[in-house]
Structure formats: structure tokens, C-alpha cells
Amino acid sequence: MPSSQPSVNIPVKDIGALRRANEVKLIRWRGAHHPTFQAITRQMEQEGLRPYAWTNGPNFRVAARSHGYAKVMYCVEGSVELYLPDGNQTFVLRPGDRIEVPPGVRHAAIVGPQGVRCVESAR
DSSP states (O other), rough: OOOOOOOOOOSSOOHHHHHHTOEEEEEOOOSSOOOOHHHHHHHHHHOOOOOOOEEOTOOOOOEEEEOOSEEEEEEEEEEEEEEETTTTTTEEEEEEEEEOOOTTEEEEEEEEEEEEEEEEEEE
């Protein structure tokens, strides 16, 4: 029996970007106390990464962009919402959470109401 709902085709400019958006890895912090800035940077250095920190004030917005490298990012303090327009996905990072964004995946950000401090690196 045919569906009464019309089918919807959403144009995707780059099917590869959609696939890469689906390869984003989010690792939630599960411990009682989130890791410190020092513990996070030490962990990243042990993985061969070169971490750097950045901060932004409450509700700061970053326009969608992509990079030619994979991004590894931890939230240290506050919160940040990452939006991946190609996959129509949203991730909210809180202290201790880690996200890995593959190369070429467009991502935008909105900082939470308390601001944010993150550590990130190219992979």
C-alpha cells in the first residue's frame, strides 16, 4: 500500500561530506570529576597531538567552516554546541567530553551561557 506521506529528497552538494559527518566520534566523560586541563593536554600529547587551548565568552558564535585535517577537541570548562550542517547533527560538549571531526566536515559552534574553554589539535 503506498504511503500517504510524500517522499522528500534533500539535495546534498557533497555526498562525501555527508559520509564524513557520520564518522564524527563523540566520547562523553563518564567520571565523577571531569579531567583537568593538564590531564587532557598530557593525554593528547601522549597520542602524538599538539594541543592548544582557546576560550570564548557566553553565546559566542562561530560560522560553519571545515579543515583539511581531522580535529580532536575536548571541552575543559563550560559548554559548546557543535552543529554539522551537512549531516544535520548537533553535539553539546561539556567538561571532559571529546569530539573527533574528520577532515572536510563543516562545523559551526555556539558557546554555552557560561562561556567555554577547550583544548584541540589537528590530527
